[in-house]
Amino acid sequence: MSHSHVSTTINGQAVQYACPTDASLLEVLRDQLGMTGTKEGCGSGDCGACSVSLDGRLVCSCLVLGVEAQGRTVDTIEGMADKNKLHTLQTKFLEHAALQCGICTPGVLVAARSLLEKNPDPTEQEVRYWLAGNLCRCTGYDKIIRAVLEAAKAMREEQA
Amino acid sequence: MQYIAPTTSAAAVAALAACNGDARLLAGGTDILVRLQADLVEPDLLVDIKHIVACQHITEDASGFIIGAAVPSAQLGEHARLSQVWPGIVEGMGLVGSTQVQGRATLTGNLCNASPAADGVPAMVAAGATACVVGPNGTRQLAVEDIPTGPGQISLANNEMIESFSLPPRPPRSSDAYIRFIPRTEMDIAVVGAAVNLTLDETGTCIAACVVLGAVGPTFITVNAAAEALIGSQVDEAALQAVQNACSTAATPISDKRGTAEFRKHTAGVIARRAAIVAHSRALA
Ligand SMILES: Cc1cc2nc3c(=O)[nH]c(=O)nc-3n(C[C@H](O)[C@H](O)[C@H](O)COP(=O)(O)OP(=O)(O)OC[C@H]3O[C@@H](n4cnc5c(N)ncnc54)[C@H](O)[C@@H]3O)c2cc1C
Ligand code: FES
Ligand code: FES
Secondary structure, three states, rough: OOOOEEEEEEEEEEEEEEOOOOEEEHHHHHHHHOOOOOOOOOOOOOOOOOOEEEEEEEEEEHHHHHHHHHEEEEEEEOOOOOOOOOOHHHHHHHHHHOOOOOOOOOHHHHHHHHHHHHOOOOOOOHHHOOOOOOOOOHHHOOHHHHHHHHHHHHHHHHHH | OEEEEEHHHHHHHHHHHOOOEEEEEOOOHHHHHHHHOOOOOOOEEEOOOOOOOOHHOEEEEEOOEEEOOOEEEHHHHOOOHHHHHHHHHHHOOOOOOOHHHHHHEEEEHHHOOOOOOOOOOHHHHOOOOOOOOOOEOOEEEEHHHHHEEEEOOOOOOOOOEEEEEOOOOOOOOOOOOOEEEEEOOOOOOOOOEEEEEEEEOOOOOEEEEEEEEOOOOOOOEEEEHHHHHHHOOOOOHHHHHHHHHHHHHHHOOOOEEOOOOOHHHHHHHHHHHHHHHHHHHHHHO
């Protein structure tokens, strides 16, 4: 298996790695770079646990090759909190108990951040459709949706 | 496996031709990378088209829209003009998978993966879209309807690639729609899909129409009898009933766990009728 050398930007920092050409970005993040915040649920695009932003677009990192990150920017869950200060989405997830086992949570948070960047004031229906590709076997979704709506509200108030 | 990301279609096609083993094109990867991870395909060479400038953009001129082969579904939806002029094409790809999948999935991959249930294909066929196909001997224009030939089968040669799609110029009072039936509200594969593209004159009479079904045959099905029922009508109840009957008759589904053939034939008619109603109201708007 041939390896490729990749230069990319992850959470604002320049990163270089060499990876097998058939390795997914998810495998590179977790196994080579030790960034295990991004989770693997299915490996086939169905669960959203591996969600990251690639050049600002929400994608499943299990369906991106590590080599495709060359020259691009990747944003993962590790870049969400500002050092010890949690992102408003993270705070609201804790307040609303929007997680139980937590496996889906990084993917949900990254997906929700991407929604709020595009649409700071989404309706409940818009949140539900946007997150339809993020499966959660624990919460029943309702608390997740409520936490995202509350975070959106708090972030709008911070902006105002 | 070798991976390359050329910046021109000519270089991509040259690399396909030069490869002795199994060479594949990579657009959004939402079909091919699933197959790669599952070891269903083991290409020797993967040629990524996303760095080819001619594949990256949506442009509009007097002869219509050109959609680059690497444009993902999300980019279609963000294009206000395309969404206004060809809402059916945008909504077809907007049904593919999740937000995450739509960040990557392209019309090109949807067409070339050649699933009978591909959600992007019926509206492209109904639009009369053509593909700009680049091969070792240059470029040719191929109607999208001539590309899928069966489940997983397309008419392109191994050393050819789609660079872009052209949509024809749009007369006034034209619109389109794509509707699919799935048992859930999201993240599912079409049991039936239907696209309708139509044009009205000043008096509201339909003067051009195309009706295309998905997921009820080995590839899409163009239902000429349904188009004929619309043309010359005011898209009234009699015409809609004729569309429904024609589509139920034309559908050739199989029975599987997702529905019996009888159910899918009936549903094909109902969904086509609804797509006609939506396309009609959009054309009047
Ligand atoms: C979770 C999930 C849900 C999905 N849901 C749906 C759904 O609801 N409806 C649906 O229709 N599909 C669905 N799909 C399938 C898939 O997302 C679509 O078919 C998508 O449009 C494929 O596009 P792509 O760009 O990702 O293709 P790729 O995987 O990049 O390529 C697909 C095929 O096209 C070929 N190809 C790529 N570029 C070119 C080119 N320029 N010229 C010629 N051939 C080329 C490739 O070699 C490959 O054979 C789903 C997939 C996943 C993972
Ligand atoms: S691990 Fe990527 S979508 Fe499930
Ligand atoms: S909290 Fe357990 S899967 Fe969502």
